[in-house]
Amino acid sequence: MKIFRCDHCGQLIFFENSVCTRCGRTLAFLPDRRRMAALEPLDELRWRVVTRGGRGAPYRLCRNYRTANVCNWAIPAHEAHELCPSCRLTRTLPDLSVDGHAQAWYRLEVAKRRLLYSLIELRLPIHSRDEDPQRGLAFDFLADAPSGEGAVMTGHAGGVITISVAEADDAEREKRRVALHEPYRTLLGHFRHESGHYYWERLIAGSARLDAFRERFGDERADYAQALQQHYDRADDGGWRDAYVSQYAGSHPWEDWAETWAHYLHISDTLQTAAACGLSLRDAPLPGAADLTRPLRGSFDALIERWLPLTFAMNNLNRGLGLADAYPFVLSPTAIAKLRFVHDTIQGAGSTP
Ligand SMILES: [Zn+2]
Ligand SMILES: [Zn+2]
Numbered sequence: 001m002k003i004f005r006c007d008h009c010g011q012l013i014f015f016e017n018s019v020c021t022r023c024g025r026t027l028a029f030l031p032d033r034r035r036m037a038a039l040e041p042l043d044e045l046r047w048r049v050v051t052r053g054g055r056g057a058p059y060r061l062c063r064n065y066r067t068a069n070v071c072n073w074a075i076p077a078h079e080a081h082e083l084c085p086s087c088r089l090t091r092t093l094p095d096l097s098v099d100g101h102a103q104a105w106y107r108l109e110v111a112k113r114r115l116l117y118s119l120i121e122l123r124l125p126i127h128s129r130d131e132d133p134q135r136g137l138a139f140d141f142l143a144d145a146p147s148g149e150g151a152v153m154t155g156h157a158g159g160v161i162t163i164s165v166a167e168a169d170d171a172e173r174e175k176r177r178v179a180l181h182e183p184y185r186t187l188l189g190h191f192r193h194e195s196g197h198y199y200w201e202r203l204i205a206g207s208a209r210l211d212a213f214r215e216r217f218g219d220e221r222a223d224y225a226q227a228l229q230q231h232y233d234r235a236d237d238g239g240w241r242d243a244y245v246s247q248y249a250g251s252h253p254w255e256d257w258a259e260t261w262a263h264y265l266h267i268s269d270t271l272q273t274a275a276a277c278g279l280s281l282r283d284a285p286l287p288g289a290a291d292l293t294r295p296l297r298g299s300f301d302a303l304i305e306r307w308l309p310l311t312f313a314m315n316n317l318n319r320g321l322g323l324a325d326a327y328p329f330v331l332s333p334t335a336i337a338k339l340r341f342v343h344d345t346i347q348g349a350g351s352t353p
């Protein structure tokens with residue numbers, strides 16, 4: 001992700017901020033301009049970007065910003081929508097009167113907006129259910145029934161991404177991470193992974209890339225339920241490390257793709273942040289790879305050359321703070337070849353800016 005500054009006072013601000021911590025101005029992300037902005041009120045509903053002397057175009061805060069404080073995006077005032085492009089994709093919410101669900105909703109929307117930022121930056125097509133009722137993208141945030149029967153499964157089907165609300169609870173998610181022997185389990189990771197399934201259907205299924213996909217990831221027509229069962233029954237012998245980004249990726253070609261896709265989003269987003277911060281590293285295995293500020297120019301080799309030294313630095317920094325590794329993965333040449341395939345697919349899909 002890029003880094004952003006307050007238009008009024010120049011303070012560095014986070015993508016999630018709604019108020020500048022230095023000057024107190026209202027902040028919002030403007031998806032049409034792909035940047036954070038400091039706003040000043042025009043009238044009861046409309047705001048404009050704080051500019052030096054100039055008059056910025058009017059914006060309205062997303063309804064979920066104004067009334068629920070779970071969003072920090074704004075849309076051009078002339079648009080008919082009440083909700084921003086991210087909130088419009090949320091189709092189902094859990095019962096917000098239940099303790100903890102409002103907080104979970106906030107966390108889910110924060111992670112979803114990070115996903116959408118990446119998709120927009122990568123120029124991937126995003127079609128809502130309104131635009132494409134059969135296959136359009138939508139999110140259902142579902143809570144388990146109080147009876148405890150039929151636990152909600154996080155997953156994707158026909159454009160609809162379901163996220164279990166329980167995953168927004170840090171203690172519960174950590175419990176699941178340990179139980180499933182996963183090195184990494186985050187809300188953002190779930191969103192990125194499930195978006196991979198969505199884009200597999202948009203960019204691979206029925207496309208000219210399907211044969212090349214099968215060559216690298218295997219034949220996705222293998223029985224899915226059976227493959228998952230075998231995955232959960234199998235003891236971890238570490239054999240997956242030679243070919244997959246994660247153990248779960250070894251369960252079925254679809255999961256391999258979704259896991260690899262998620263890693264690609266982790267990598268491209270984090271590298272963009274490193275470049276935006278002007279980061280360079282003194283020691284790197286490849287000459288030139290340590291300068292993260294140079295443009296990537298769409299080259300996968302440049303991307304991966306920069307990523308490996310950066311993960312070493314990030315993991316070491318985390319260890320210095322007594323935290324778990326930020327990127328607890330080792331990428332084998334086969335896994336890197338799969339990442340390259342995802343990269344090429346995304347580059348080929350890059351449509352409207
Ligand atoms: Zn400020
Ligand atoms: Zn919104």
Ligand SMILES: [Zn+2]
Binds near residue numbers: 194255
């Ligand atoms: Zn999956």
